[in-house]
Amino acid sequence: xxxxxxxxxxxxxxxxxxxxxxxxxxxxxxxxxxxxxxxxxxxxxxxxxxxxxxxxxxxxxxxxxxxxxxxxxxxxxxxxxxxxxxxxxxxxxxxxxxxxxxxxxxxxxxxxxxxxxxxxxxxxxxxxxx
Numbered sequence: 104x105x106x107x108x109x110x111x112x113x114x115x116x117x118x119x120x121x122x123x124x125x126x127x128x129x130x131x132x133x134x135x136x137x138x139x140x141x142x143x144x145x146x147x148x149x150x151x152x153x154x155x156x157x158x159x160x161x162x163x164x165x166x167x168x169x170x171x172x173x174x175x176x177x178x179x180x181x182x183x184x185x186x187x188x189x190x191x192x193x194x195x196x197x198x199x200x201x202x203x204x205x206x207x208x209x210x211x212x213x214x215x216x217x218x219x220x221x222x223x224x225x226x227x228x229x230x231x232x233x
Contacts, residue, residue: 126153
C-alpha cells in the first residue's frame with residue numbers, strides 16, 4: 104500500500120471523527136441540523152447522516168452495556184430471592200429455646216371482685232329479708 108494513501112485515509116478518518124465530535128457537541132446544545140450545517144459549512148443531509156452514524160454507534164454501545172448490566176442485575180436479584188427464600192424456610196421450623204431466658208410470669212390474680220361477682224352480691228343484698 105502506498106504511504107500517501109495510508110496518510111490520506113488516516114487524515115480522512117481523523118477529519119471525520121472531528122466532524123462527528125463537532126456536530127454532536129452542537130447538537131447537545133440543541134442546535135438544529137440546519138444551524139449545525141450552516142455553522143460547519145456542511146449540507147443538512149450530511150449533518151443528518153453524521154447524527155445517524157453517532158446514534159447507531161451509541162445504540163450499539165448502550166446495547167452492549169445494557170446487556171452486561173442486565174446480567175449483573177439478574178444475578179443480584181437471584182441472590183436476594185435466594186436469601187429471602189432461605190429466611191422464609193427458617194421461619195417454618197421452631198426455634199430452639201433461648202438459654203437462661205427468663206420464664207414468663209403469670210399476672211397476679213385480681214384482688215377486686217369481678218363485675219359479675221359484684222352484681223351477684225348486690226342481688227343477694229336486695230333479696231335478704233330485713
